[in-house]
Amino acid sequence: MTNGRVNPAQELAHQGxxxxxxxxxxxxxxxxxxxxxxxxxxxxxxxGAFLVSTGQFTGRSPKDKHVVRTPSVENTIWWDNNxxxxxxxxxQLHADMLAHMQGRDYFVQDLYAGADPVHRLDVRVxxxxxxxxxxxRHLLRRPERTELDQFVPEWTIINCPSFKADPAxxxxxxxxxxxxxxxxxxxxxxxTAYAGENKKSVFTLLNYILPEKGVMxxxxxxxxxxxxxxxxxxxxxxxxxxxxxxxxxxxxxxxGDDEHGWSDRGSFNFEGGCYAKTINLDPEAEPEIxxxxxxxxxxxxxxxxxxxxxxxxxxxxxxxxxxxxxxxxDFISNASNTGLGGHPKNIIMLTCDAFGVLPPISRLTPxxxxxxxxxxxxxxxxxxxxxxxxxxxxxxxxFGAPFMPRRPEVYGKLLxxxxxxxxxxxxxxxxxxxxxxxxxxxxxxxxxxxxxxSAALDGSLAxxxxxxxxxxxxxxxxxxxxxDTGLLDPRNTWADKAAYDAQAKKLVEMFSKNxxxxxxxxxxxxxxxAIG
Ligand SMILES: Nc1ncnc2c1ncn2[C@@H]1O[C@H](COP(=O)(O)OP(=O)(O)O)[C@@H](O)[C@H]1O
Ligand SMILES: C=C(OP(=O)(O)O)C(=O)O
Ligand SMILES: [Mn+2]
Numbered sequence: 182m183t184n185g186r187v188n189p190a191q192e193l194a195h196q197g198x199x200x201x202x203x204x205x206x207x208x209x210x211x212x213x214x215x216x217x218x219x220x221x222x223x224x225x226x227x228x229g230a231f232l233v234s235t236g237q238f239t240g241r242s243p244k245d246k247h248v249v250r251t252p253s254v255e256n257t258i259w260w261d262n263n264x265x266x267x268x269x270x271x272x273q274l275h276a277d278m279l280a281h282m283q284g285r286d287y288f289v290q291d292l293y294a295g296a297d298p299v300h301r302l303d304v305r306v307x308x309x310x311x312x313x314x315x316x317x318r319h320l321l322r323r324p325e326r327t328e329l330d331q332f333v334p335e336w337t338i339i340n341c342p343s344f345k346a347d348p349a350x351x352x353x354x355x356x357x358x359x360x361x362x363x364x365x366x367x368x369x370x371x372x373t374a375y376a377g378e379n380k381k382s383v384f385t386l387l388n389y390i391l392p393e394k395g396v397m398x399x400x401x402x403x404x405x406x407x408x409x410x411x412x413x414x415x416x417x418x419x420x421x422x423x424x425x426x427x428x429x430x431x432x433x434x435x436x437g438d439d440e441h442g443w444s445d446r447g448s449f450n451f452e453g454g455c456y457a458k459t460i461n462l463d464p465e466a467e468p469e470i471x472x473x474x475x476x477x478x479x480x481x482x483x484x485x486x487x488x489x490x491x492x493x494x495x496x497x498x499x500x501x502x503x504x505x506x507x508x509x510x511d512f513i514s515n516a517s518n519t520g521l522g523g524h525p526k527n528i529i530m531l532t533c534d535a536f537g538v539l540p541p542i543s544r545l546t547p548x549x550x551x552x553x554x555x556x557x558x559x560x561x562x563x564x565x566x567x568x569x570x571x572x573x574x575x576x577x578x579x580f581g582a583p584f585m586p587r588r589p590e591v592y593g594k595l596l597x598x599x600x601x602x603x604x605x606x607x608x609x610x611x612x613x614x615x616x617x618x619x620x621x622x623x624x625x626x627x628x629x630x631x632x633x634x635s636a637a638l639d640g641s642l643a644x645x646x647x648x649x650x651x652x653x654x655x656x657x658x659x660x661x662x663x664x665d666t667g668l669l670d671p672r673n674t675w676a677d678k679a680a681y682d683a684q685a686k687k688l689v690e691m692f693s694k695n696x697x698x699x700x701x702x703x704x705x706x707x708x709x710x711a712i713g
Contacts, residue, residue: 184208185289186329193289193307196337198279202286207329210315210478213288217311226491229477230506232484233312236342238373239483239501240565241381242357243583245373249362257389259588270352271362274369277351281344288314291332292321294383296520297449300396300442304383305334309341316376316480319509321383322453322520336366338382342374361586363389376482376507377565380456381584384440387451389586397443397595400581402428403436403450405522406638407515410434413448413522414638415441416610417554417580418531421562423612425457426627427531427634429469435516443525443599450520454509459484460502460564462495466627469515473508480507503564524603527638529610530580535560535572537614537622538685540671541664542633543655544647547600548710550607554579555593555699555707556692560613572619576695590702597704608637609655616674618684625668632663652685653712689713 185206193204205216214231217223223233247266248258288308295301306317324332345356353360357372359382368382388398399415402424406412413436418424425438437450438457457470459481464471473479474493482505485497498504510516530553532539545553557580560572566583578589585592600607612630616622636642647656648670660666667673675681693713700708 186326187289187291188330188332191333193287198282198307200283202284204287204289205311205314206289207291208288208314210318213311213315213318214478216288217315220311222310222312226475226481226486226493228475230474230479230481231312231315232481232486234483234500235374235376238357238375238567240375240503240567240569241377241583242359242373242375242567245354245357246359246385246583247353247361248586249360251364254363258586262582263586264354266360267352270350271360271369274346274351274353274358274360275367278339278341278344278369278371282341285309290314290318291324291329291334292317293324294321294387294451295442295449296322296451296453297442297444297446299446300391300394300444300449302387302390303332303335305337306379307337307339309343310374312480313340313374313376313379315478316507317379319454319478319480319507320380320452320456336368336386338368338370338379340370340379342372344371346371361385376480377456377505380439380452384451385584385586387440387442388584391442392587392591392595395445395595397592397599399441399443400439400579400584401441402438403441403448403522403525404428404430404433405436405517407432407434410521411523411526412638413525414527414529415448415525416529416531419533419557419559419561419577419580420565421458422531422533422559422580423630424531425455425470426467427612427630429467429513430631430634431469431515432635433515433638435510435513436520436522437510447524448522453520454507455513456505456507459495459504459506460498469513470506473512474506476508476512479512482507498564501564502562524599525605528600528605528607529634529637530554530608531610531612532559533562533572533613534558534611535574535613535619536684536688537616537618537675538671538681538688539609539611539613539653540650540657541611541615541625541629541668542637542642543609543650543653543657545607545609545655546710547597547607548706549655550600551593551597551703551707552696552710552712553609554596555589555703556696557582558692560619572613590699593703606637606643610634615668615671617676622674629664629668633661636661652689654710
């Protein structure tokens, strides 16, 4: 049986998917919520938010992500970073999943990935869980109802949490799998209900497709000045570094919180919604995001709540520290309704330095920006990946290694050319620790980070005095109006200066060792910007 709106010529049967139970095509939010509640997938919270827990998997499973090794991608995939799957394994997985799906109900959402019509991808997401349909509908871009009559899905994702893969039979690592087949334009996801896999799969896809079109895909949030999209800023950062929090600045227009492209036409959001962390969410520091947790149809994932009063406990991390809410951009009052921005005028690279060594803000030359982009130094924060329970220093190239199917220098060269062409200002911002490393120091106050970013974006920061950092070679402001001067030089924030110097030296060595892998691929000026 078929429900909902779809072009009959595009029903699943035409993709070889038959024998299912009910199929719900392009249901609107209220119907998806109704189905999800009816099926007992979760329950309604205050304001009609949909409260759900994802079971065993509450973060991504990066080690279970596979790319099918076919001749067409043999020379373009970065195999050291992407686990291969043999084509036969994928075909078996596909057949076994379809057999498993027989007689079960599915939800189909036909959506756009990419706010720029020239570069967008038409994606069909087939989910076993009604709330996954709701999640991805919030996160991607929703076609007009009439556009659905012409919608032709180019890529298809099938997400089946109740299916367990068999490593011997399917050529994967565990029962959990996220498998990409670039020739078949098909992604199969099994044995995980963490909703983030859906959106990050689309991101991975675009990271593969767009560089060939000269478009730089970026793991970044973006915002622009009110009334002036030409004044666009992007904020690169691995999970937990502050992309979502810092892009939702009350004095700017939010373009998007996680994934954007930079083409000859400017910047554009890949998505149409946000996926914010809710752990310790402070209604005063982040009022707009807080409000979405009490809004009809927002997906509230893995938060603990009082079963009687439905009061959410923002401090409770007993299910995971990676508690989340997912909502469409129009739940945020100062969000862009086009998803489009100009050529980034300011590029912020967010790092969550668990060593407490990097300054809260530093100005980078284009060569230094390239050095830090390829290095991608930060910390993995608790919860977003399986097995990470406290901040874990890492070099995640392009500030998003788990999502990069191509070699880092492909992205590096694209970004370098665009920075040079458009003369973007580049900054490195530490949202991690100050006053000592994780364990002794504390997390950088959001207020200070916001004030420094405002000064960078409104141009006032460029006018202050800078010092050259002896360890890293970049320029650091000496004093900034509205910010505690004591914070600006991290060495001052440590009680034990010798300990700071030792930690800084260690970090410089880590950078230098990590960077060796990029030396054969980079220009002389980036080599000159290398530290250590
Ligand atoms: N100085 C800071 N800047 C940004 N975020 C901070 C800061 N200090 C603490 N945080 C917290 O860190 C988390 C950043 O998460 P988020 O913005 O969702 O990151 P991302 O979108 O990059 O994954 C939020 O929970 C935020 O409240
Ligand atoms: C959704 C995720 O990304 P981010 O934390 O960057 O929002 C994730 O890493 O699973
Ligand atoms: Mn985010």
